[in-house]
Amino acid sequence: MERFATVEEELGQLLRPAGGGLYVVSTGLAEQQLLQQQLYGAANPGEIDAAWRGALARLRSAKVVILGIPSDVGAGFRRGANGGPGALRRAWLASRPDLLSRGDVVDVGDVFCVPQLLADDMLSASQRDATAAALYPTVAEPLRSRLPVAPLTIAERVLDLIFSIAPDVRPLILGGDHSVAWPVTTALHRHRHGDPFGIVQPDAHTDLLAERLGIKICFATWSFHASVLLGGEGRLTQVGIRATRFPKEHWEKTTGVKQFWAQDVRDNPERSMREILEHVRKVAPGGVYLSNDIDGTDAAFADACGTPEGEGVSPDFFVEMIEELSKNPGLIAGDLVEVAPALSAHPERTLATAVRYLDATLDGLLREFPKRP
Numbered sequence: 001m002e003r004f005a006t007v008e009e010e011l012g013q014l015l016r017p018a019g020g021g022l023y024v025v026s027t028g029l030a031e032q033q034l035l036q037q038q039l040y041g042a043a044n045p046g047e048i049d050a051a052w053r054g055a056l057a058r059l060r061s062a063k064v065v066i067l068g069i070p071s072d073v074g075a076g077f078r079r080g081a082n083g084g085p086g087a088l089r090r091a092w093l094a095s096r097p098d099l100l101s102r103g104d105v106v107d108v109g110d111v112f113c114v115p116q117l118l119a120d121d122m123l124s125a126s127q128r129d130a131t132a133a134a135l136y137p138t139v140a141e142p143l144r145s146r147l148p149v150a151p152l153t154i155a156e157r158v159l160d161l162i163f164s165i166a167p168d169v170r171p172l173i174l175g176g177d178h179s180v181a182w183p184v185t186t187a188l189h190r191h192r193h194g195d196p197f198g199i200v201q202p203d204a205h206t207d208l209l210a211e212r213l214g215i216k217i218c219f220a221t222w223s224f225h226a227s228v229l230l231g232g233e234g235r236l237t238q239v240g241i242r243a244t245r246f247p248k249e250h251w252e253k254t255t256g257v258k259q260f261w262a263q264d265v266r267d268n269p270e271r272s273m274r275e276i277l278e279h280v281r282k283v284a285p286g287g288v289y290l291s292n293d294i295d296g297t298d299a300a301f302a303d304a305c306g307t308p309e310g311e312g313v314s315p316d317f318f319v320e321m322i323e324e325l326s327k328n329p330g331l332i333a334g335d336l337v338e339v340a341p342a343l344s345a346h347p348e349r350t351l352a353t354a355v356r357y358l359d360a361t362l363d364g365l366l367r368e369f370p371k372r373p
């Protein structure tokens with residue numbers, strides 16, 4: 001076999017049914033199966049698989065595509081964002097049971113994440129081949145050794161494939177640590193042929209290191225590289241910054257990002273909203289990718305994450321910001337990252353906040369774009 005017959009067939013290898021991106025052997029297996037039965041209204045693995053393939057077959061007519069990337073190779077201190085997509089799907093489905101039966105929204109499932117891997121360019125050829133053999137046992141050589149194996153590289157390929165058959169579709173990504181925003185950024189950049197889009201990033205942290213421990217792309221560096229890719233000029237806009245070693249002037253001067261710190265938003269929310277919208281509408285007329293790190297939100301509403309921070313931005317502010325950005329300049333993609341349900345004694349509070357964000361983001365992604373002058 002030299003190539004796949006259809007894009008859907010390749011996606012069927014690269015992805016797993018929603019909830020299936022985590023590798024579980026015994027612990028967590030029953031929970032994963034229950035989630036998949038609920039998501040797909042299916043009684044057994046065969047029905048789950050059939051429902052998921054049915055979703056892939058509807059991709060070409062979708063307006064919004066949901067993709068889970070349960071990859072967590074990030075922070076040193078407390079992890080758990082690999083539990084994000086499952087918990088987000090469960091909470092969201094409970095409040096929006098029609099989610100997966102709507103024709104215009106297609107959940108393509110999860111990137112299957114080998115938890116020790118991040119990107120293919122970090123791997124030796126022999127490791128790559130060994131993992132490819134484990135992930136794609138039914139794909140023959142030489143095709144198999146060309147398939148990506150690490151989460152971010154699989155996500156890039158998946159998004160390229162999706163855009164190739166559904167050019168106007170808008171992705172909604174469920175993370176995962178914040179590194180999952182990188183493949184979304186690069187896929188948008190390739191796909192939009194220079195149409196100037198922006199990124200708006202609610203976050204307590206800047207994620208603006210050029211490298212961390214010699215690693216170019218990870219949760220702490222992706223914003224730096226995204227800003228470079230977008231050409232600087234404030235096209236990457238960060239909102240809610242408060243846990244950083246350097247002042248705003250340092251970051252804006254050295255990296256070309258635009259920042260709105262949490263304290264300024266708290267002191268004067270009306271003025272901050274006005275300035276954020278004015279700025280983004282000026283620099284990103286082609287639309288916005290909302291990359292929403294849950295820790296941008298005040299820890300009182302979102303403590304189920306690796307690095308909860310107080311003195312943050314309220315969910316009301318971010319929901320309004322998402323709604324306003326959706327009206328103008330429009331959302332071309334969205335995500336919600338770093339939700340780590342296992343890290344809080346009361347994750348339901350964070351998940352309720354998360355569901356508000358997912359609802360607002362999905363509504364925004366489904367909106368028609370305003371007419372461009």
Ligand SMILES: [Mn+2]
Pocket residue numbers: 178203205207219293
């Ligand atoms: Mn982040």
